[in-house]
Amino acid sequence: MKILVTLIALSFVLQPVFAQNTLEFQTDSQLYSPGKHLFVYGKSLPRDDVILRIFAPDQTIVTFTQITSDDKGNFYMQLFIWPEASTTFPFGTYTVEAISTQRTGLSQKVDIKFLSSTESEKVPIERAINTLVFAPETAAINQPMRLFVQTTSDGQLVGGSPDKLLGTSHVHLPDGQVVNLSDSFKTLHQGLYFAEYTPTQEGIHIFHVVTFSQGTISHGSAATSVLSQDIGGLSRQIIELNKVLSDTSGELANLKSEISGFGSSLSTASEDIDSSVDAISNSVDNIEMASGQLNALLFPIVASIAVTVALQIVILARRR
Template identity: 65%
Template sequence: MKFQILFSFLIVFLIVNVSDSFSELDLFTNSKVYSPEHNLQVYGKGLPNENLIIRLFAPDETISKFDQITTDSDGSFDYDLLKWPNPSTNFPYGTYTVEVISTEQNGISKKIDVKFSATTDLVDVPIERTVNTLVFAPETAAINQPIRVFVQITSDGLLVGDDPSKLLGTTHVHLPSGISVPLSSSFKTLHQGLYYVDYTPREEGTHVFHVVAFSQGTTSHGSAATNVLSQDLGGISQQIIKLNSILDETSSELDTLKLEIEGFGTTLEQASSNIDQSTDTISTSVEFISEASNQLNSLLFPIIASIGIIVALQIAILARRR
């Protein structure tokens, strides 16, 4: 009995392994590039009567179409997945991914990229995925003060949503000292395609944030620089405000001094006027004295002359007596 049970398990194991070893899943599309009103035909081969999941991913990696089909008895399938609409926010131009997932072959899947384009010339349009990375960092910061750096990842113009530790796995910052510090495990999701990291600089100088995005096999680079100072603009602003206050006080004191100087000037003008008046008075007095002196001289001259005549007569009389 035990031998039969063991043999049954062995048979089941062999059947599963043989089934897995001969697992089969192929995927094709009727074109590589599509324009509006064209049909997206998906065909290929899986296991007979197998349930397959078909998904259509937009350029931002969101699911635009989801269907489930069953293969024919020979395993083949041919399915009209989509008639391309006119471009919109839900179906913009860009690179789409068609994926077929097996529900019976351990979940194996196949993918193929197709292009949704405005042109009807389907031959000259290349099939490629364009990933763009934008980095937003403050121009200046202060040492030991945290700053926030934002990153935007787009594919064909649409925001790409993914785990930031995988999407931005090799992102780092170049320090002024020349070393690099990884930031991959520090990013957080703000919104689909928008990520941020809080970073505290420990050195003065220029910090360069080098963001590397990897999506659907395509790598994109973006960078931004921040100049780290000994203090932030807030501290400088406080110093400027303080300086302005000191300048205001100085200006007020200068105004007061100006008023005092103006009063002093008025006093000097009055003193000068008084001096001029005194000088005029003195000049007038001198003139009066001069006139008085002339008058005195005119009065004294006859008297002196008379005295001289009398003295001469006395001398003459004395001379005769002798």
């Protein structure tokens, strides 16, 4: 019985405290078009200085102001007049936030849509995050490479701390292992991030980037084929091969030129030999003619000598 009475007493004591820790906040509509007024209203602590902020789709602050609640904690004001759409104020999902200055950490957010028209159209109030991953098609083992990531919402870049925005990103290795990339990303620009990665295995590496912003998650992936050497090394080898082929072609051209000269020399020598052969043939013919003439001259002489010798033999024979 005492315990029941104590619990009832505590409930009455704690109820005002719980009520003071709440912040009620609303906008007059969820859909807005150019020229339309944005009114906000709510309830906070009495005489509380409430900070009101509007965030664009890329999480930049469009405007902010401060209003003091009345003695009952109520507040109401016209916060913003929507301009014509531009690169500064594009159509998309915006966030209106109310922050209590009396209670640290006490805040509330409402998502709204900025559209070209709000007539006879029901548009869901949702925030879509898109993640694009850019990775090289090929890389080389033990050579650093860069991975780039772009995060957008309603066509605008979404900023944030990369360790929180991309904290669960990782890479799938060819052998099935998974390597966490949460500490690898650095900010290049709001909504643009990069990571240095050095592959140690040959094969296909799949980069899986996970973006988490304001309760919305988005996935992006890219694949890189890791080779024993990169395209640059292959290009250098091709250049060296082309140089060797060019030098070889030059040597072949020189050899061809020399062979061509040697061919002309052989042709000249052949012509000279032919001339010499003709000359020798003519000489032989001349020799043959001279030999015939000599034989014609020597034959009567030899015949007369033979007759003379025969006569002497006959004379000697008679004397005996």
